[in-house]
Amino acid sequence: MEDCIFCKIVKGDIPCSKVYEDENVLSFLDISPANKGHTLVIPKKHYEKFNEMPEDEASTLMSAANKVSKAVEKAIEPEGYSILINNGKAAGQEVGHVHLHIMPKYEKDDFKLLWTHSNYEEGEMGKVLEKIKTFL
Numbered sequence: 001m002e003d004c005i006f007c008k009i010v011k012g013d014i015p016c017s018k019v020y021e022d023e024n025v026l027s028f029l030d031i032s033p034a035n036k037g038h039t040l041v042i043p044k045k046h047y048e049k050f051n052e053m054p055e056d057e058a059s060t061l062m063s064a065a066n067k068v069s070k071a072v073e074k075a076i077e078p079e080g081y082s083i084l085i086n087n088g089k090a091a092g093q094e095v096g097h098v099h100l101h102i103m104p105k106y107e108k109d110d111f112k113l114l115w116t117h118s119n120y121e122e123g124e125m126g127k128v129l130e131k132i133k134t135f136l
């Protein structure tokens with residue numbers, strides 16, 4: 001996609017600190033990391049959101065992320081790490097090309113990936129469950 005910064009990285013028009021590459025996937029260091037070793041894994045083909053990807057291509061992305069996470073874990077030895085894909089502006093997605101974050105984490109981090117817990121009204125959970133299952 002023409003205006004997509006990650007497509008430009010895939011094409012080689014913009015440089016990146018390449019961690020891993022194969023036919024379908026590219027992985028590189030995040031330029032503005034949450035912590036050192038923060039790595040992105042992207043499909044070479046442009047999709048905006050994870051759910052837009054065909055299942056086999058999503059599996060390929062996840063498989064590469066698994067491989068890269070092992071290398072990041074060994075190299076950086078963080079206390080923990082998070083794997084995250086932001087989808088849509090409301091979820092914090094800034095770059096409109098699917099990218100999976102591998103984020104080294106430490107107990108004393110300034111940033112925490114935490115959320116407040118909500119709840120279901122009586123009978124609502126079952127309705128939500130059935131609705132999701134309708135689309136599987």
Ligand code: AMP
Binds near residue numbers: 005085086093096
């Ligand atoms: P998100 O908020 O999930 O869309 O995350 C986008 C991420 O892409 C941010 O963590 C940015 O630091 C990172 N980013 C943006 N441009 C580049 C680039 N040229 N090279 C590497 N990482 C980038």
